[in-house]
Amino acid sequence: MNLISVEHLTKEYRVHERPPGLMASLHSVFHRKYKIARAVDDLSFSIRSGERVGFLGPNGAGKTTTLKVLSGLLHPTAGTVRVSGFDPRRREHDFLQRITLVMGQKQQLLWDLPPADTFTMNRAIYDIPKQEFDETLSELSSLLELGKLVERPTRQLSLGERMKCELVAALLHRPKVLFLDEPTIGLDVSMQAELRTFLKKYNERFEATILLTSHYMDDVTALCPRVIVIDRGHLTYDGDLTQLVHKVRPHKRIVLRMHDGKQETHDVAPSDLKATITRLLSGDPISDLTVEDPPLEEVMRDLFAERGDRVTNS
Amino acid sequence: MSRTLKAFPTLLRIGLAEAIAYRAEFFIWMLTMTMPLIxxxxxxxxxxxxxxxNFDSPRFVSYYLATLIVRQLASSWMVWEMMREIREGTLSMRLLRPIHPLSGYAAESLASIPMRALFSTPIALIALYATSGRDVTRDPALIFAFVLSVAGAWLLNFCISSIIGTLALYLDSSIAIWELWLGGFMIFSGYLLPLSLFPPWFQTLAHVLPFSYLQALPVEIITGLHGRSGAFWELGHQWLYALSALGAMLLFWQRAIKRFSAFGG
Incomplete structure (x- = not known):
């Protein structure tokens, strides 16, 4: 059953245009020029309950705008959107109770108070029974190893610690739909891995549906069997992540590690794989050989290169 | 609505904790409201x-100290917070919560009142001592009317502050409009001079405009410038203004929020 359904979604912004400089500034007092920027253009897709979906595209592709429409923050210019049976733009309380939106660059934690106070506030706002609150908080704290972090003022926490607390604050009401907009941005590699593991466990434990955007392709590879790719607001791919890789970069990558520590890579067509491996093994002695798909970063770069865009994964 | 009422005590508690966390900045902010002392x-x-x-020297003392106290208790500065959150896009976080965002702003504004009362109480005691309480009403009905008028003044202040803050969804910034409003407030609210010292036509105009209900009315009630019937008649006007402003604020918010485009990503 589809939990999220997006049909012909279009979202336009009215943008004030003004060249730099004082004269242009004065001119704009009397003659303001506006242009319509179409962030999302006739986008359609659907997501079933419990799926984990990566939402990919270059900067400015319309990913965040789509997430904001899905969570009810923005009103669509055209098209229909349903999430868990609700029209998000109405922002009904029952709808807000079922979803959460985590934005890596925005925070809900109260800056000068410990995260525990934000949790208490959210308990009141979401009307979470005390026992359920204690259970969820204890479970999430243990999964994320929060310990005494929650008792320190938010402003004294590191970015990673803050992000963990943000996730707890966002998940205390046990939402069934998670919109995650670059949740691991700015975190170190180990913290990213911790969050990925946590999100996977949350998805399995609560059968939650996850729609994730990320600049880190490792997030997508680890979490999302399915990806939706958009470019300039248009849908360009919707399907299995592995198939996308094979479609864009059909070759396999052989990585050789030599005894002297040097490394070689060979990109070969699947049909030539056996012959190439045989040839390589008969050459110089090697310490290790692996056959991999090309990294998703490269796949995405290829996917958008034709359009002359910057690629998401920098 | 019931969810909001249930959550409100917690929101007030958290708001007070925030006000205490910002105590130094908060007290400096309050000191900027000392124009009545000058x-x-x-x-x-x-x-x-x-x-x-009809003002002799002790009456001026009562009037201005009451003005200072009322300003501390009934003012609302949410316009700054709203404008900042709209411009930076952090309003998103309030919109995602299943209670009306304006309830959250109201709780934050109300939660700062105990801290302001901490500042106002010594002033009230000084006023009583300096004037021997000569110009402070002892009529329980008028004291009750004073409490209601402070509440009405806060509500009216909050609604107007929120409406101007919400204008930031239409304008790049509504600070200029807020400054214009403050200009009107200074002149017509009795904040700088008691309204009875102005010519009759000015008093009539001030009576029609909302400014006097934000400030002068509670001050005039507590300093005995109104009899019972006059005080409650004016109180009725004030609450009519306050409830109309509340309705206007809710309608305007509902309409304006559709324009929210989460500036700043």
């Missing part, structure tokens, strides 16, 4: 030789 020094000196209108 006017007190000026007008009470002028009135030493002869009363000005």
């Amino acid at each position: 006017m007190l020094a000026l007008m009470s000196t002028l009135a030493e030789e002869a009363p000005i209108g």
Whole structure:
């Protein structure tokens, strides 16, 4: 059953245009020029309950705008959107109770108070029974190893610690739909891995549906069997992540590690794989050989290169 | 609605904790509202030789100290917070919660009142001591009317502050409009000078505009410038204004929020 359904979604912004400089500034007092920027253009897709979906595209592709429409923050210019049976733009309380939106660059934690106070506030706002609150908080704290972090003022926490607390604050009401907009941005590699593991466990434990955007392709590879790719607001791919890789970069990558520590890579067509491996093994002695798909970063770069865009994964 | 009422005590508690966390900045902010003390020094000196209108020197003392106290208790500065959150896009976080965002702003504004009361209480005691309580009403009905009028003044202040803050969804910034409003407030609210010292046409105009209900009415009630019937008649006007402003604020918010485009990503 589809939990999220997006049909012909279009979202336009009215943008004030003004060249730099004082004269242009004065001119704009009397003659303001506006242009319509179409962030999302006739986008359609659907997501079933419990799926984990990566939402990919270059900067400015319309990913965040789509997430904001899905969570009810923005009103669509055209098209229909349903999430868990609700029209998000109405922002009904029952709808807000079922979803959460985590934005890596925005925070809900109260800056000068410990995260525990934000949790208490959210308990009141979401009307979470005390026992359920204690259970969820204890479970999430243990999964994320929060310990005494929650008792320190938010402003004294590191970015990673803050992000963990943000996730707890966002998940205390046990939402069934998670919109995650670059949740691991700015975190170190180990913290990213911790969050990925946590999100996977949350998805399995609560059968939650996850729609994730990320600049880190490792997030997508680890979490999302399915990806939706958009470019300039248009849908360009919707399907299995592995198939996308094979479609864009059909070759396999052989990585050789030599005894002297040097490394070689060979990109070969699947049909030539056996012959190439045989040839390589008969050459110089090697310490290790692996056959991999090309990294998703490269796949995405290829996917958008034709359009002359910057690629998401920098 | 019931969810909001249930959550409100917690929101007030958290708001107070925030006000305490910002205590230094908060007290400095409150000190910027000491204009009545300057006017007190000026007008009470002028009135030493002869009363000005019906105000002698001790009455000026009562009036301006009451003005200071009412301003501390009934003002609302949410406009700054709203404008900042709209411009930076952090309003998103409030919109995602299943309670009306304006309830959250209201709780934050109300939660700062105990801290302001901490500042106002010594002033009230000074006023009582300095004037021997001569110009402070002892009529329980008027004291009750005073409490209601402070509540009405806060509600009216909050609604107007929120409406101007919400204008930031239409304009790049609504600061200029807020400054314009404050200009009107200074002149027509009795904040700088008691309204009864102005010519009759000015008093009529001030009576029609909302400014006097934000400030002058509670001050006039507590300093005994109104009898019972006059006080409750004016109180009715004030609450009519306050409830109309509440309705206007909710309608305007509902309409304006559709324009929210989460500036700043």
